[in-house]
Amino acid sequence: MGRHENRIDPAAHPALRELAYCLRCQRSTAGLTYRQLAKRTHLSVATLNRAASGTHLPSEETVAAFMKACDATALASAAAHSKWRRARREIYSPGANKPNPELVNDKSDLSVALEALWQYAGRPSLRNMQAKAGGSVFLPASSAARIRSRKALPASRERAAAYLRACAVAPRDLSSWLNAWDKVVSTRRRLAATPWVSAFVEDLEKLVPMLTHQESTVLSTVFHHELAAMRGRSESPGTGGTSYSV
Structure with missing residues (x-):
């Protein structure tokens, strides 16, 4: 399964930690290494590692490619996108309320x-x-x-x-x-x-x-x-x- 993955920093932004846990869980379920994911997504190992690090907000396209490469279900992919949107909102628009x-x-x-x-x-x-x-x-x-x-x-x-x-x-x-x-x-x-x-x-x-x-x-x-x-x-x-x- 490749080298041991670094522990998610407990001091990282909560929404980023939640997204990272989601991506890591999906990769573990798929039984894939980052190198194998890289081949499937045509993204670099470094990009995929950062996406699941909990310290970096990946692009939405990276999250989509990550989940697709792991053969995630539609429900799991939707959940990952929801976590990504929440992370982006809390980082770039803190305190933003949903308009009615x-x-x-x-x-x-x-x-x-x-x-x-x-x-x-x-x-x-x-x-x-x-x-x-x-x-x-x-x-x-x-x-x-x-x-x-x-x-x-x-x-x-x-x-x-x-x-x-x-x-x-x-x-x-x-x-x-x-x-x-x-x-x-x-x-x-x-x-x-x-x-x-x-x-x-x-x-x-x-x-x-x-x-x-x-x-x-x-x-x-x-x-x-x-x-x-x-x-x-x-x-x-x-x-x-x-x-x-x-």
């Missing part, structure tokens, strides 16, 4: 939530996001960059779904997020159907890039109050309409 699509009411809420999804996913690179989305056709790097930095929203439902995949949103949660996108878009289209609102929205969107986040939040609040008054109905800020903070 049910709390999305307007454009500003959605923009903040989509950025929070990226943070919760461990701040994946644009290249990694494209791979998970299915390629640049589904999620161009420029679009992903603007969405995650709150400069734009997905231009279509399909683009929204691609971004959600890129942020490793579980299939069971996709419908809730897409419903949030639908709600924001339908509200915007309803407002845009009113001529004066459409013209006002265009003016606001030209102004927003020059504002700070605080200024745009105040502007959004004022807009909702004015809109409610002018349309003769009561509407609290943040419960409908479009926010122009991105």
Whole structure:
């Protein structure tokens, strides 16, 4: 079975230790040496050793290749990927909370939530996001960059779904997020159907890039109050309409 493997440092990051134990257990079950794994994965022995060391966060591709080479079951592979995402999130986005699509009411809420999804996913690179989305056709790097930095929203439902995949949103949660996108878009289209609102929205969107986040939040609040008054109905800020903070 090759040389003795170093003990995982108990002082290492807990999430990295958990991932390392997972990989080592899978290798032990498969009865493979690191040299044999290297031949199967076309990765170096050093790379594979580091992946299961507990002191280094491997790439997601390395984890996938490691598990595949060990003939891991789909359930075991999913568990390894879950541990990898947790480790990356805790290292690159400590304290990041999982956003709730049910709390999305307007454009500003959605923009903040989509950025929070990226943070919760461990701040994946644009290249990694494209791979998970299915390629640049589904999620161009420029679009992903603007969405995650709150400069734009997905231009279509399909683009929204691609971004959600890129942020490793579980299939069971996709419908809730897409419903949030639908709600924001339908509200915007309803407002845009009113001529004066459409013209006002265009003016606001030209102004927003020059504002700070605080200024745009105040502007959004004022807009909702004015809109409610002018349309003769009561509407609290943040419960409908479009926010122009991105």
